[in-house]
Amino acid sequence: MRWLLLSMLLVATSAVAQPIDGHATRETRNLFANMQRLAQRGVMFGHQNTLTYGHDWAGDADRSDVKDVTGVYPAVYGWDVMDIFADKTDRLDPAKAARLRAFVAAAHARGGVNTFSWHMPNPVTGTDAWDVSPAVAAILPGGRLHDAYRRRLDIAATFLASLKDAQGRPIPVWFRPFHEQTGAWFWWGRGNASAADFVALWRFTVGYLRDTRRVHNLLYAYSTDIFDGAADYFAFYPGDRWVDMLGFDDYHSIEITRTRDVFARRLAEVTRWAGERGKIAALTETGLEKLPDPQWWTQVLLPGLQAPSSRGVSYVLVWRNANAAREKREHFFAPYRGQASAADFVQFEKSPMTLFEPDLPNLYANPAAR
Ligand code: BMA
Numbered sequence: 001m002r003w004l005l006l007s008m009l010l011v012a013t014s015a016v017a018q019p020i021d022g023h024a025t026r027e028t029r030n031l032f033a034n035m036q037r038l039a040q041r042g043v044m045f046g047h048q049n050t051l052t053y054g055h056d057w058a059g060d061a062d063r064s065d066v067k068d069v070t071g072v073y074p075a076v077y078g079w080d081v082m083d084i085f086a087d088k089t090d091r092l093d094p095a096k097a098a099r100l101r102a103f104v105a106a107a108h109a110r111g112g113v114n115t116f117s118w119h120m121p122n123p124v125t126g127t128d129a130w131d132v133s134p135a136v137a138a139i140l141p142g143g144r145l146h147d148a149y150r151r152r153l154d155i156a157a158t159f160l161a162s163l164k165d166a167q168g169r170p171i172p173v174w175f176r177p178f179h180e181q182t183g184a185w186f187w188w189g190r191g192n193a194s195a196a197d198f199v200a201l202w203r204f205t206v207g208y209l210r211d212t213r214r215v216h217n218l219l220y221a222y223s224t225d226i227f228d229g230a231a232d233y234f235a236f237y238p239g240d241r242w243v244d245m246l247g248f249d250d251y252h253s254i255e256i257t258r259t260r261d262v263f264a265r266r267l268a269e270v271t272r273w274a275g276e277r278g279k280i281a282a283l284t285e286t287g288l289e290k291l292p293d294p295q296w297w298t299q300v301l302l303p304g305l306q307a308p309s310s311r312g313v314s315y316v317l318v319w320r321n322a323n324a325a326r327e328k329r330e331h332f333f334a335p336y337r338g339q340a341s342a343a344d345f346v347q348f349e350k351s352p353m354t355l356f357e358p359d360l361p362n363l364y365a366n367p368a369a370r
Pocket residue numbers: 080119319320331
């Protein structure tokens with residue numbers, strides 16, 4: 001009897017885990033439930049801008065450095081909302097938006113997961129996201145730039161709602177705005193906006209997209225930078241009713257084996273906090289720039305992900321491979337053909353723990369029907 005009650009309770013609690021948008025489309029709800037489930041089996045691998053360009057190429061069709069090296073596409077595709085705008089303006093660039101829309105549709109057609117960050121330009125100065133001039137208070141309701149902020153959101157809302165699959169259904173995507181707020185380098189980050197203003201901005205933004213604009217193909221990710229303990233992690237947390245994912249970006253403790261314990265602790269904590277709240281946990285950004293360690297994938301990242309306490313991490317995403325010919329410095333986080341860690345990355349892909357495109361179930365189908 002006691003066992004029966006316990007299992008009924010377990011069923012009830014798992015059934016409670018739903019996206020924060022009560023009107024989320026069916027595929028969006030399915031994605032949320034399926035990602036939660038899949039996280040018990042393995043960690044999806046993701047790469048930022050993987051289809052846009054690579055270390056030695058740009059603009060090729062159906063290409064990705066990840067695929068060049070392993071033969072398969074990643075499971076998670078990272079993008080940025082800033083890339084639909086004419087450089088640092090509030091004007092949509094229709095050609096850029098169309099290109100990004102096609103990438104998202106291609107990723108989705110392969111069964112992948114799309115996630116959007118937004119390196120949003122500073123709304124007060126009109127420069128980039130790294131301009132830390134105070135700006136959050138100005139765009140909140142009642143602020144002098146609030147209407148301009150709404151217009152900016154309108155452009156993003158129209159774009160996000162326009163992402164459609166071959167049947168014309170909205171493509172579910174993760175939205176990860178105002179990331180790394182535990183760090184001090186973005187205008188919305190620590191020290192540049194109060195926690196109360198940050199929370200107000202988050203809630204306004206989610207409410208505007210979800211309830212005013214009625215965009216129902218979004219899931220929302222809270223994604224800090226490195227942190228020390230719960231007080232630090234949750235310092236800017238808008239609340240369980242405003243977040244579907246608990247994530248963090250870590251380019252520090254994961255770089256070397258020596259700090260693996262710190263990494264494992266952070267990963268275990270975020271996974272536990274997400275589990276307790278019925279949310280999804282992820283390592284939303286990481287990577288070792290230039291990959292000088294030829295065994296970084298199997299000797300550092302994989303053991304970190306494999307720690308028993310970190311079971312339940314949905315995905316790990318490494319940052320972009322800047323095109324070496326176009327950008328001044330070497331800036332890449334996935335190997336390209338011939339790169340020192342390429343062979344090790346192939347082993348990483350083969351691990352039963354990591355999930356790339358061929359390892360994915362249909363994440364958009366009703367989980368109960370499978
Ligand atoms: C940073 C770097 C920058 C880039 C930005 C947004 O981490 O990759 O070069 O402009 O992300 O993609």
